[in-house]
Amino acid sequence: MTSTFSELGVPAALVDRLTALGITAPFPIQQLTLRDALGGRDLCGKAPTGSGKTLAFSLPVAIGVGRGAPKRPRALLLVPTRELASQVSEVLSPLLAVTDRNVVTLYGGTSVGRDRQRLAKRVDVVVATPGRLEDLLQQRALTLGDVDMVVIDEADRMADMGFLPVVRRILDQTRNQRQTLLFSATLDGDVDVLVRRYQKNPARHEFDTPAEARGDVRHVFWAAERPERRKLTAKIVRETGPAIVFTRTKHGADRLAKQLAQDGITTAAIHGNRSQNQRESALARFADGRVHVLVATDVAARGIHVDDVAAVVHYDQPATDKDYVHRSGRTGRAGAEGLVVSLVGAEERKDVQKLQRDLALPEGLHDIELSLLNGGVLPAPRQDTRMHTPRERRGGSTGASRNGGAAPATSRGRARHGRSGGDANGGQPAGGRKRARRR
DSSP states (O other): OOOOTTTTTTHHHHHHHHHHOOSSSSOOHHHHHHHHHHHHHEEEEOOOOOOSSSHHHHHHHHHHHHOOTTTTTTOOOOOEHHHHHHHHHHHHHHHHHHOOOOOOOETSSHHHHHHHHHHHHHHHHEEEHHHHHHHHHTTTOOOOOTTOOEEEHHHHHHHTOHHHHHHHHHHTTTOHHHHHHHSSSSHHHHHHHHHHHHHHOOOEEEEOOOGSSSOOEEEEEEOOOOHHHHHHHHHHHHHHHHHEEEEESSSHHHHHHHHHTTOOOOOOOOOOTTTHHHHHHHHHHHTTOOOSEEEEEEGGSSSBSSOOEEEEEEOOOOHHHHOOOOOOHTOOOOOEEEEOOOEEGGHHHHHHHHHHHHHHHHSSOOOOGGGGGGSSSOBOOOOGGGGGOOHHHHSSSSOOOOTTTBOOOOOOOGGGEEOOOOOOOOOOOOSSSSBBBOO
């Protein structure tokens, strides 16, 4: 593959800016896509989070975007979450400064009046979540009739969140003659509808994180009914180090954060009811080590990237297999080892068994042994803790586990032995416990 940004067509002034930012060589996804994107083609990229796709679409925008006018941007970047909007803007802003263009970032939880004031001035690029953007369009705070560059990032996540009808209404207001860059971890289902409806003969590129760049992630499933989960979670995070604990509801996240704080563990909660300032503050304190545990709903499963998360705890089981993968992808990044612990109630066991089968994880429940969390070997689930209700275990047979009972996982075993290939959404360059930049 081509090894320099210059050879990919990036102008010298932007190459110099990248060098000043410490970015000297393109990531594989950038090598795959930049020529087509800079050549003006529509582009459909399948790439995991953390693969460098933000820079892959930010450079073409910075190079190609025209000069806008008050309320009339020329480029639009749609993303699913507030956090991702902020991170995309952080990558894009220093590049736009080189080409004398500006960016306005729009998302919920901030002042609509302030958004209207910023849009009333010249605006070249808008980075927005679909809901806030549609609100401002309905208020006639801006128009998209001049937009001739569109980026749709994490299209699969927007589909999961139910945003695609809004995305279609927004895209229908942009120019017919436009360049559309779409990036997604998957390109099937509703995402494929976007590709077929809004792209013209797109260049297609697929990139997956190489196995050698992934960390080892161990997946542990422990039987735990709701009354015992709080104390068990406290023991887990004391044993493992920095952790993200996922709950199903916003109220549950707030309650657990307070309970863990009572147990002497520094915590912060992050969910949809928190203001943007509160969410950013919680993330920053967790990233720099002032907070030991981040308690989150699924709003944090994607769009947030922090290095050196030692463990993910599923305090409440995720709604779907995909949510399990996205949550679990917060640990084991950049080739580091990671740990995922799921707390499973009796009524959840059949759903968890299906999840284990679908994701090629060993079926069953592990013995609760805190010492194993930091060990090099994870035993397979025990035969007598397979995924059956207590009544089924008492009354039925205890046939041999297809995982071989107590066969240990090797230190570099893959998912079927209790480990998986690290961050399912891709890794980031390692470098201390700090907020990672998406590039």
